[in-house]
Amino acid sequence: MSIDSQSPDELLQSIHHHRQELETLRAETAMLTVHNQILKNFVSLASTSAGWLIVKATLQKTLEAAIKQTQAAQGSLFLLDSQGHVTESILARGATTRVQREEILGQVLDKGLAGWVKENRQTGLVTDTLKDFRWLKLPDEPYEVRSALGIPIFWGGVLLGVMTLMHPLPGQFNEGIAHGMEKTAELIALVLNTAKVYTERKQVEDELRTRDELFGQLILNFPGILWVLDNQGNFLVCGGLAFPNLGVSLEESLGRSVFDLYAIAPNLLTAINEALTGQGVEAVNFKLHGLNYQGWCSPICDGQGRVLRILCILHPLPSLPKTVV
Template sequence: MNDPEELKQAITRLRSEKAALQVQSRLLDNFVNFARSSVKERVLTRLLQKTLEISAELTAADKGSLFLLNAAGAVTDGILTRVDPTPEQRSRIIGQVFDKGLAGWVRQNHKLGLIVDTRNDDRWVNLPNQPYTVGSALAVPILKGEELLGIITLLHEQPEHFNQDAANLMQITAAQIGNALENARLYSKLDESYRSLEKAKMKIEAYSKALDNEMEKGKKIQRDFLPRHIPQIPGWEIAIYFHPARQVSGDFHDAFILPENLLGLVIADVCDKGVGSALFMALFRSLIRVFSGKISLQGLSVPGTTKTEPNSQGDYFYEALNAISLTNDYIAGEHGEEGMFATMFFGVLDPQTGKMAYVNGGHEPVFIVNQFGVKKSLKSTGPVVGMMPGMEFNVQQVRIDPGDILIGYTDGVTEAMSPKEKLFGKKRFLTLLEKPAPTASELIEHIKHELFNHIDNAPQFDDITMLALHREND
């Protein structure tokens, strides 16, 4: 290469390429720093500002502007020469420079635009009330392949400040700027998506907290309506275990003294979960107590029965069980649209004789066990309670002898899941009854021990309830 002119051009080209690489390096460094920064300013906006600063520094420009464009050529973001224009001024300026000005020419032609002297080039538009003088201008397209990503416009107050060397330098530099801006644009999209996810996460957390509060309210309702004190009857032992699920459910149990020194025992499971089931649990429990105490509501009757007052304990013994039919008709008649019902075992015990009359409304079998295992299974004697009005519930009778234990449970026991999602099961439950403990509390403790060994740390979504009644030996 002996030609001085060729040598000069080669040196100029190398300088331009070196400058372009330096620009790329600086922009990438700034991009990384912006991305790592804890300042919540948009990375893309900060990189636009830095890009304009570096471009002005390379060309010794007085001022400049930088616009990002979408695929349709519309301006999506930008840095203006004017300081802090109003939104109205900003929109008007962008419209004018892209309509008739140099930036508009570059957008249309995808070529670099060099104005050596603005007085002699109709591509330059003097804006109204422009606070500065422009003698020469250079507008450079930022391209990514065929796509126009943006336009940098550099200004100087003196004519002929920008020449072909400056144009060539910016032409090479623009390719590096394009890479940096494309990375920043992609990062900004990811950042916006991340921020959207963060906002969504905050909303979900707030909603989750509200649900937790509602569940706590439901659980409190459930706890408040469970018996605080278990009746103490000479010669009898009552043991109850209740373990609420993570979700609010509808299990309930009750033990209460009825007129004529009889004992009422209830174990039930209201369908569904949530606060609604807890509220209906409270309603079912209250109705059973009210109706079994011979308090009736106007307009309700029991199929096949009369409303005469009982004349003896024997009459009342069965009359109390009319509470099941009355409760069924009230729930089905007044709240039928909600579709809420309960499986329920209600027994009325005469502690003096051990005789128990009962209704099992679609509930799990209740068992009577003794030292030899399961003595009797008290299976369903009618449908679930509250599904349809006018249903019939058959009353059955059984005797609990000295040493016998009556044990009832809800399906949360047999359907308890292990970490491997295996059910505890009815078969395993019945196996535990084959060798019953000597007391009601010991029997429940034995079942609990086996049950929670099975559950381990697996989450449970249904309440676990057990009720046991032991007649002590004379």
């Protein structure tokens, strides 16, 4: 139907319809812009921040993006663990002491909008805080709040966090804004969960690196000789202050079979074979390159009793009258 053939009422209805479509497109464009900013912020933070600072900074940047999307005046964001306890938070009032922070968190999660969202696992839209029981006005609040929006952040059905957006005028938030923020919350959940996993993985990697360094120092400075073999008898770790006496370097040993390198010490290999079957072994005496040693070989098993590793501790002896080679 052409414009010329439309009646005035039909023309007004068409204009109204196109205006609604335009508003919808504008809202979706704005939301996509915010989504893009959230992702860019996270990528930037992941490459420049370390440890738990990544999570903290991600919370801050994510909250700033949400405030921009909804034209809120301020907001707060709580990150929760699987038990519903707050593990990290950004408060609307900014910096606080630890005591103040814990007191505020306790109040808003007990009687405030954030607590209602957490308990009911759904978005809470407050058009006028003076007329809604869910809003809790805190003592000495440094800002005026007349409308608020609480959004749950889910990841895999688990409540990952709660965001609260605020404005000093009533009626600032509506169903459309709430729906848009629910969509944004899906991306926020992805980003926050990725930040948590990334941080936890980095912490584990750092702990393993520290442990490996300490273990390496222990092996290098061990007063005798220490070997760790796999369940086929191949060297995984070896070292100790007396290791050079064996006539084989660390590089030549790693990955090689103990049965190939030390075939001249049958007593020792018998002890290792018994350990590979899961048996504990008493001290065994043997001789290598003219030197006498005493050694212990112990299996390291998993929960089902399967041998995973063999730990061998060898000590040089000043003399060994009766040695079977």
